[in-house]
Amino acid sequence: MSQHSAMPSVTDTEIDLALFGALGDLALRKLFPALYHLDREGLLPEGTRLVGLARQDLDGEAFRQQVAGALQQRVKSDEQDKTSLKRFLARLDYLKLDFSSVEGYEAVRAWREGSPRPMVVYLSVPARIYGDICRNLQASGSLDDSTRVVVEKPIGYDLASSQEINDVIGEVFPESRIYRIDHYLGKETVQNLIALRFANPLFGTQWNQNHISHVEITVAEQVGIEGRWGYFDQAGQLRDMVQNHLLQLLCLIAMDPPSNLDADAIRDEKVKVLKALKPFVGEALGRDVVRGQYTAGTSQGAAVPGYLEEEGANTDSHTETFVAMKTEVANWRWAGVPFYLRTGKRMPEKLSQIVIHFRQQPHYIFDPDQRSLAANKLIIRLQPEEGIALQVLTKDSGLDKGMRLRPGPLHLDFNNAFPKSRIPDAYERLLLEVMKGQQYLFVRRDEVEHAWRWCDQLIAGWEARDMPPRRYPAGSWGPVASIAMITQDGRSWYEDY
Numbered sequence: 001m002s003q004h005s006a007m008p009s010v011t012d013t014e015i016d017l018a019l020f021g022a023l024g025d026l027a028l029r030k031l032f033p034a035l036y037h038l039d040r041e042g043l044l045p046e047g048t049r050l051v052g053l054a055r056q057d058l059d060g061e062a063f064r065q066q067v068a069g070a071l072q073q074r075v076k077s078d079e080q081d082k083t084s085l086k087r088f089l090a091r092l093d094y095l096k097l098d099f100s101s102v103e104g105y106e107a108v109r110a111w112r113e114g115s116p117r118p119m120v121v122y123l124s125v126p127a128r129i130y131g132d133i134c135r136n137l138q139a140s141g142s143l144d145d146s147t148r149v150v151v152e153k154p155i156g157y158d159l160a161s162s163q164e165i166n167d168v169i170g171e172v173f174p175e176s177r178i179y180r181i182d183h184y185l186g187k188e189t190v191q192n193l194i195a196l197r198f199a200n201p202l203f204g205t206q207w208n209q210n211h212i213s214h215v216e217i218t219v220a221e222q223v224g225i226e227g228r229w230g231y232f233d234q235a236g237q238l239r240d241m242v243q244n245h246l247l248q249l250l251c252l253i254a255m256d257p258p259s260n261l262d263a264d265a266i267r268d269e270k271v272k273v274l275k276a277l278k279p280f281v282g283e284a285l286g287r288d289v290v291r292g293q294y295t296a297g298t299s300q301g302a303a304v305p306g307y308l309e310e311e312g313a314n315t316d317s318h319t320e321t322f323v324a325m326k327t328e329v330a331n332w333r334w335a336g337v338p339f340y341l342r343t344g345k346r347m348p349e350k351l352s353q354i355v356i357h358f359r360q361q362p363h364y365i366f367d368p369d370q371r372s373l374a375a376n377k378l379i380i381r382l383q384p385e386e387g388i389a390l391q392v393l394t395k396d397s398g399l400d401k402g403m404r405l406r407p408g409p410l411h412l413d414f415n416n417a418f419p420k421s422r423i424p425d426a427y428e429r430l431l432l433e434v435m436k437g438q439q440y441l442f443v444r445r446d447e448v449e450h451a452w453r454w455c456d457q458l459i460a461g462w463e464a465r466d467m468p469p470r471r472y473p474a475g476s477w478g479p480v481a482s483i484a485m486i487t488q489d490g491r492s493w494y495e496d497y
């Protein structure tokens with residue numbers, strides 16, 4: 001973000017966007033709604049052109065109708081207005097293409113012919129065909145030195161496969177034009193972490209093992225695997241959520257202050273954290289990590305099947321749908337501070353939050369029964385209601401309360417504090433950053449690879465010890481062992497939801 005000094009004007013953000021996989025789940029559920037919102041807010045400059053690519057035999061009109069149907073379903077009704085919808089749909093072209101074969105790419109080149117704008121190629125397709133698309137675009141002469149490529153997670157299945165994928169993308173695009181998405185980096189509160197930590201001296205001076213006792217990161221999902229058995233069973237919650245989203249959150253909490261807001265200054269600091277993450281060896285594998293898999297239970301009051309009864313399931317699967325772990329960043333700032341991470345599908349509610357637990361005062365003078373209360377917590381809520389709350393202790397009010405302590409929040413609720421501004425979806429922000437050519441919210445190759453290295457050793461440990469997942473009923477907070485893991489340290493998961 002050194003671009004601060006020379007922030008591009010809106011017209012600098014004009015692009016030609018080629019969206020591969022335009023009729024897929026991600027494109028229809030997230031990307032087109034995000035692009036629609038950008039257009040509605042005046043952030044898609046006049047000349048911006050969008051082409052959807054897929055292999056269905058459609059003409060432009062039929063494609064626009066499919067996108068219009070998706071927008072009707074996905075965009076809140078009070079945010080759908082006829083003029084914006086009409087303008088947005090009018091920007092869309094469609095190209096039928098089999099991505100694996102170079103034949104047909106001539107149409108992409110022709111679509112670009114004479115355009116003064118940079119092209120953004122968005123690969124909303126499985127990672128195994130990233131290489132084919134990059135090479136075919138190059139072979140057909142569709143690329144130039146300004147083309148950017150956006151790739152989705154997961155980049156591979158382990159370190160080796162991610163290196164292969166990164167190698168083929170890297171044959172065609174330099175790192176400075178590769179945008180690896182981790183959509184958690186586009187969430188409003190995640191970005192606020194950077195502001196919170198580095199703009200507030202109050203926190204800057206306290207952000208280390210002298211003042212922080214432990215950190216919790218919870219990313220609980222209410223949904224199950226949503227018909228994605230084929231993908232999910234190969235991955236599991238560690239690869240699907242921890243390798244990327246949770247480790248990115250951990251990095252933003254744990255990293256040292258970057259020397260400026262340049263993309264590489266931030267990413268250098270994140271890499272240092274990933275390299276300092278303690279591996280799980282020996283006893284720690286059984287003690288500090290819990291894998292779980294949901295069985296039948298309830299969700300929002302309705303009965304739901306277990307993981308092994310989901311459509312397309314293989315009943316022998318040991319894939320985990322839940323992981324909890326205690327890890328540590330082994331460096332001067334964090335030595336001895338546990339980072340407790342948990343994430344799972346079919347939890348009681350959708351909740352993503354980070355809780356920073358500050359240490360207690362060195363000498364305690366209040367009611368001994370209240371001793372466990374006597375520490376500040378900083379609660380950073382990513383979803384559903386974005387906000388930041390600092391839990392402080394005050395005297396309980398009333399004549400009969402004496403010097404009883406009462407924990408209460410100093411609360412910043414983004415929706416109430418900034419009521420006029422709609423909180424944009426992560427993909428809106430990320431697409432806008434790609435349009436501006438700014439990379440600080442995207443993941444660099446070495447980050448992906450260090451994250452895989454750490455996950456690979458954990459998976460190898462599970463496999464070597466044959467550690468099947470523990471069962472938990474859908475609609476619960478995971479296996480009981482995940483609660484025992486933290487209570488054995490005299491702590492508990494923060495549950496004041």
Ligand SMILES: NC(=O)C1=CN([C@@H]2O[C@H](COP(=O)(O)OP(=O)(O)OC[C@H]3O[C@@H](n4cnc5c(N)ncnc54)[C@H](OP(=O)(O)O)[C@@H]3O)[C@@H](O)[C@H]2O)C=CC1
Nearest residue numbers: 021023024025026055098099100124125126127152153154
């Ligand atoms: N869906 C999600 O919520 C998330 C997805 N992602 C990532 O985003 C990417 C897209 O995911 P998703 O939308 O779910 O996947 P889908 O399978 O729903 O969409 C992929 C699209 O690509 C098309 N496609 C695949 N191969 C070819 C080919 N050779 N030629 C032409 N078209 C082809 C498919 O067409 P067809 O239907 O004809 O097969 C399909 O429309 C993946 O990398 C995924 O890991 C990341 C985070 C969340």
Ligand SMILES: O=C1O[C@H](COP(=O)(O)O)[C@@H](O)[C@H](O)[C@H]1O
Nearest residue numbers: 153183221223240241245352383
């Ligand atoms: O990347 C993924 O993220 C979603 C959760 O995203 P959220 O923004 O709804 O929290 C997860 O369901 C999916 O399995 C995973 O691939």
